[in-house]
Amino acid sequence: MIDLSVKIGSLCLKNPVITASGCYGVGREYGELYDPSKLGGIVTKTITLRPREGNSPPRICETAAGMLNSIGLANSGVGAFIRDDIPFLRKLECARIVSIAGEGLDEFAELIRRLDPLGEIDGFEINVSCPNVERGGLAFGTDPDVVGKLVDSIRPLTQKPLWVKLTPNVTDIVKIGKAAVDSGADALCAINTLLGMAIDIDTKKPMIGNVVAGLSGPAILPVALMKVFQLHTALPETPIVGIGGIGYPKDAITHMIAGACAVQIGSGQFPYPMLPLDTVAGIETYCVIKGLSKAQEITGSLILPVK
Amino acid sequence: MIDLSVKIGSLCLKNPVITASGCYGVGREYGELYDPSKLGGIVTKTITLRPREGNSPPRICETAAGMLNSIGLANSGVGAFIRDDIPFLRKLECARIVSIAGEGLDEFAELIRRLDPLGEIDGFEINVSCPNVERGGLAFGTDPDVVGKLVDSIRPLTQKPLWVKLTPNVTDIVKIGKAAVDSGADALCAINTLLGMAIDIDTKKPMIGNVVAGLSGPAILPVALMKVFQLHTALPETPIVGIGGIGYPKDAITHMIAGACAVQIGSGQFPYPMLPLDTVAGIETYCVIKGLSKAQEITGSLILPVK
Amino acid sequence: MPFDTLSEVTAIQQIAEGTFRMILEAPEIAREAMPGQFAMVGFNSPLFDPFLRRPLSFSSAEFGRVEFIVRVVGWGTALLSDLISGEQIPILGPLGTPFPRPEGGAILVGGGVGVAPLLFAGARWKNPILLYGEANSEKLCHMHSVPCEIIIATEDGSTGLSGYVTDGLREQIDKCGGTVFACGPVKMMRRAYEIAAEMGVECYVSLEARMACGVGACMGCVIQTKDGYKRVCKDGPVFDAAQIDWEALDD
């Protein structure tokens, strides 16, 4: 029997596979295909204080081995979330992480205050990296001081795990990650989407209504692995949740080898809806083949060349 | 008759298509397939003062819609370049841009001093962005002050066009670009490769001998377009040479619509060796279809949505 | 409830210029599919070429098989057209909200390949009438069997009535009343809605938008309605035409 469970700080997941924010709703839709409780966890779409309509369509566009999205944090706000989605989350037997974003420190704090008492929530993912919101988006995630202050300000408000999701669109992701950890973040999640755009040469218009969008999918796997590796190397004690470019179970395993203790799967689900479940199975098979008794042993098992 | 010529500062190219540094040698090899003089220009592999062996193999690896490389600026040094490659460049009737990299300001200056007198060179591309060299690589390209100082220090040494090639691995490419332009750069080239890595799950080893590598190819087109668009928007008077992800002629056209006055084609040549030549033809066809008399009119023709 | 299955291509045949009919073995999906619903049809390509699946409406679902009518407009549809019987592709469905079953009569208005879901409705409902329009007779889909009364129009008059498919709509409504169901180019659907609205009958349209998940999870496929953004994949693809913000729709 392989022990698939992994620990992310104080939180124990039954396996290392989590669905990424914004690609899975709260699990209702894909829940018709398989039971989300079979996963290690889910991260909800990002919730904001007030409802957000989101950006003008078209919001998505296919690119080489990936896609652009500019959803713009469309969501019905924390009130509707508590009313409509919390009862659904109650039934899930996996880690339920709520992703939150605010336009200022107060909004983050207010979100935590309203959500912290709910037993249906096992942790928070702080989205400081969504490139699609004018305020509260890039500004937060690209400045280590601001990220530090943000985590400082919300850390006292909850005992639940606080994960900080990092943007790759920075010169030095380690600086931002370190600031978050120094202020008390329990784990770092990397990466969010890369800033990107696409243009229709016939109409000369951007393919995305909002012009600027976020690139995800297998195209970005090498970038994501690099960031996970950098974070794990610089902060070996910090749990890293690897996100980005997972299109097959083996890609999740590369994230773990690079240093992730768990992974999140986002747009890889769109062409391959059963990918999260197949990834759980794939990690188990890998352990069998490699003679590992625990999935945890995969984390950071990268063999570097001797110089 | 379509006028395909474009101006990049004082330099006039007969068409907007240039081959990118490191993917074309000096044109000798691909020159067996077609005459490089049919292109707008070529950028040589990056030349350093002393010969460089380059990084340990494996140096390349295929990824989803792209590739990683970690060549490590392998080249035989400026002396051998002058001896072996300048005679070859003499015969080319297109813009011959020499890419140079140094480990410090002095080395850049020394390179310019030795190369500037040569009539076979029509301009310099300053490579401050190669992620594969420990010194002189990332350090240069990620700090606007350093880039500014570098351009300041070499600008007086040559009257030839100075292009600065930017790395995408920064929080704000515009800052770096502006620093270069303020110090007298004639054009900005964007982008160099994205930092990335890949791992073999079977051996648990990195796929690249040097571990860290640069991602190129169609996978990065959306990122490259974004950077070109940002630079062109912030610096509308500065010529931008668009690089990154061009896999088909139409991709080059998207670069121009986003704001590039010319493009460079790198790894797209590997699966499609005739791509540069086909791109010249593709741009001409596009002008015909769109009723443009000059290829220059494509530059910056992006139609933004009215808010 | 949707199923994600690897389905075998039973038959594939060209039925008009650039248009083919594809039949897949997919028992679970066929059992549940209803007119107006669609599937996300994928590819067999390990390296993500193309990355996303393609939304396609069912044109029929019976005896454990589902049928699509596909017009080749890009690389994805071209790849599908190259499939051969016996090959397997992943399909996720049935998805989306079906057409509401009309109480009284139904007038189906299909422009181009938009006719696909209406053929399915035509086969399932009581005595509908199908107005089917194409640019010219080369594009006209050759039907192996027509499920209901059909009136054909071509823009160049090469087959059937001459002109737009909506040209005959007023007359049909006059004749038998009933609800209008339209699928095709945005301009055509909008015209159908305007005529229906003028004449005081209901109109439902099946809209298109680029999709990523197809199940309602990603919020990628929204269109503007009078009640805010709605997901084409989950809240649609069938919408009450009166709810659509037609000004905001590109054609």
Next chain:
Amino acid sequence: MPFDTLSEVTAIQQIAEGTFRMILEAPEIAREAMPGQFAMVGFNSPLFDPFLRRPLSFSSAEFGRVEFIVRVVGWGTALLSDLISGEQIPILGPLGTPFPRPEGGAILVGGGVGVAPLLFAGARWKNPILLYGEANSEKLCHMHSVPCEIIIATEDGSTGLSGYVTDGLREQIDKCGGTVFACGPVKMMRRAYEIAAEMGVECYVSLEARMACGVGACMGCVIQTKDGYKRVCKDGPVFDAAQIDWEALDD
């Protein structure tokens, strides 16, 4: 001089477990190709799946056609194996430095699919002898016509001599001398070189490395030699075995 052509698949057939022979119509390339040279063989996939072309050695080139023997080891070779006659794929060649034509006798040592370029040499040169080894008889390539004298060895002894292909090399050199040409797994080539060196005959090997451009432009495919890094695609793939830094080569 290399040519980049879109070449039609004339025939494709399985000749051993997971191994097939592919014949392409490519007159310019066939005219110039020499034993030891290779081509960069591409795909027909507009969305870069796979992105890079695959290097393959010619196993024959005559009458305007080039032939490859391909073992399926990953997605690219699997895609090639699925081609059907009449399909067209891009190929760039001939590339690389051929085997130097031996003055005297030649002993060709091929392990696995490494036999491909040696079959080409066997057909072009005077009276060479080919030692060909495989793991077992399932993997042994079925030759339509053997171009020269051939001695087969399988590791499990199921066909021909039992053991490694290099086991018989000493005897062959003893018998007729001549230059050794080896292609196959690194371990095998190294062993062939050691034996040749001991016995004082020259040895040339054909090496493999991941390639991007295949023409010498990108510096991606280097291997360590006693004279520094060399490009497998341009300076090789054929190297004097004495020049190779065998310690630095992975197997």
